[in-house]
Amino acid sequence: MKRCKPSDARTVLLPQGAGPARVIVCERTGRWAAALRSVSVSRANRIHETRSLPECWEVLAGAPASLVVVELTPANLANLLTRLQRLNRDYPLARAVVVTDRRLADGARSTEHDRSASWRWLAYEAGAIHFTCSPREMPVVADIARRHLAQAPHGKKNVVEAIWDRLPWRPTTTTY
Numbered sequence: 172m173k174r175c176k177p178s179d180a181r182t183v184l185l186p187q188g189a190g191p192a193r194v195i196v197c198e199r200t201g202r203w204a205a206a207l208r209s210v211s212v213s214r215a216n217r218i219h220e221t222r223s224l225p226e227c228w229e230v231l232a233g234a235p236a237s238l239v240v241v242e243l244t245p246a247n248l249a250n251l252l253t254r255l256q257r258l259n260r261d262y263p264l265a266r267a268v269v270v271t272d273r274r275l276a277d278g279a280r281s282t283e284h285d286r287s288a289s290w291r292w293l294a295y296e297a298g299a300i301h302f303t304c305s306p307r308e309m310p311v312v313a314d315i316a317r318r319h320l321a322q323a324p325h326g327k328k329n330v331v332e333a334i335w336d337r338l339p340w341r342p343t344t345t346t347y
Contacts, residue, residue, distance in 0.1 A: 224247060
């Protein structure tokens with residue numbers, strides 16, 4: 172009986188024509204993506220920025236083994252939690268990190284702090300693997316991204332991508 176390697180099982184979960192795993196950052200301003208780029212997520216620079224949850228999930232559909240870094244706001248709370256709950260079922264190889272504004276954690280009133288703390292646990296309960304309010308924690312997120320991208324299955328590559336992967340240098344530009 173032939174034993175399957177773990178990578179074989181992950182490859183089976185990828186749909187036909189799936190793109191390579193990447194880091195998808197969904198936020199309104201670009202602040203979190205800039206902080207993540209400053210700590211060098213990966214040599215391949217596979218960060219893709221989106222500005223809305225529907226756009227983020229559209230990109231995720233094309234690269235279903237990606238890591239999603241998504242900003243939690245009062246306006247998208249319900250929609251984000253619903254999507255996070257379905258993430259493991261719809262995209263079993265994808266993972267999500269939730270980021271939010273520091274003001275939600277460091278508010279002047281304790282009720283705002285309590286709300287942020289409850290948002291943290293709501294995000295974890297919905298399926299997030301990490302939650303942060305501080306851009307200073309981006310090295311932790313970058314480590315999560317590196318590990319995720321290293322373990323993610325690689326879809327079939329076209330000839331140009333295969334050649335670039337074999338070269339001793341990598342492209343230095345990022346994908347937007």
